[in-house]
Amino acid sequence: MKSKLMPSIVLSLFLLLSIGARPVQAAEVPVIAAASDLQFALEDIARRFTQDTGRNVKLSFGSSGNFFRQISQGGPFELFMSADEQYALTLAEQGRAIDQGVLYALGRLVLFAPEGSPLEPDAELKGVKEALEKGRLKKFAIANPEHAPYGRAAQQVLQTLGLWDDLRAHLVLGENVSQAAQFAASGAAESGIFAYALALSPKLKAQGRFVLLPETLHQPLRQRMVLLKPAGETAKAFYAYLQQPAARTIFEQYGFILPQ
Template sequence: MKKTSCWLLLGTLLISLSGLAKAETPTVAAASSLQFALSEITTRFQAESGQQVRLNFGSSGNFRRQIAQGAPFEVFLSADDINALALHEDGLTESEGIVYAYGRLVWLQRAERDDLPGEGDPLAAVERALEEYRETGRRSRIALANPEHAPYGVAARHVLERVGLWDEIQPLKVMGENVSQAAQFALSADARGGLVAYSLALAPTLAERSDYVLIPEDWHAPLNQRMVLVKGAGETAHRFYDYLQGDEAREILARYGFGLPAEPLQEEP
């Protein structure tokens, strides 16, 4: 009897410690367009609160699938509405969450080039790459995130379809698993450039070696970036979620080119 009681006590203790660890160090699944902005926000949050947060960056569609399969994320910051709301519809989040930012798309290319397209024709570089391919067979790669699971890839496809270039660029296209990887591809030696997140173009490590031009917002569906708390999220996850709606976090997001909702209020559960 004593042995059984001991095992029960040990089991209860392990469960309690597990729950405490989850509350103290939540893992956040974040769209890779947030790689630099969210890292800066998290550093401030940890310094001010004394609580730790673990960041995991990737594509929103992949995170949606992982959370649906039971991955232990407590906060999900998507690059769109669709993936976050799909989890809510499946009963996996505490509420519909909030739109915390609006994303923008840019044409990004290496800084040493002297032929950055103008705002009136931001895809001129794509057209020139296609002309060169037709005339010489040379493939200057066009980078974008995979539209199968990356919202910025979906936006890039919309833009290219709008101007009738999506089918034509197939021989030149190179796709990243997420928009951060696509930005790296866009700046590689064999690439002409790429369609990536504005927030990445403004990041110091990329800005010093690249140039960009904004893509008009009405050339693609809005990138309404929504975040949600996954059911079972702990106390630290809730505090971090609230912090992301505060003035300091919003100032950082704005500095990285994100548009901000006027009143970032949480939806009713």
């Protein structure tokens, strides 16, 4: 009797598990892997997308390099919005993306000083150099250049201006550009370089002052997005929405330069 019942019990359990699993449809609420500089802009766009379409997306923010590694290892994302287009293009070459995607924005950098900092931001970082010479600068925040495109661009700025070697001992490295912005805005550092889009957010605007840095001080921050395999209908709809006037207007409001 026992041997006859076992197969039916196993089959019943299998059917119950299968039925219970059906309502969980990842494609209905896709996870979007997005560079940290997009945090405030993309949250606004996602809200507008939901209002206009009735669909929802889940936003996950981090450094583009870390997301690239996760996606290369099969991470559960349907759309990747990178702050460095090379990561997106490489995923396309690996066959993990539907195609090479589109360039959705070019990013900018700012030099930021929190309230109470002795530094006054200037586009040539003369105040930073003077503070270093006088011993008034203890901590300077940037994103980690090893995997964060904005950190790499910040390093290029400091190298171009001849400050990298002197500042290295004073650097506070954020895991991503959003964390670097938090370090600078909170006063954990006297100054820092991070994304213009973050500095324009109401929260950070109220915590300090900043100056936009010349684009000539670093390589262009070309930001590209790609649909990943397999992307569901909602991810595809959001991808298309990001290229429409409503989304592009929000990108512009947060200081991004839009490609034609």
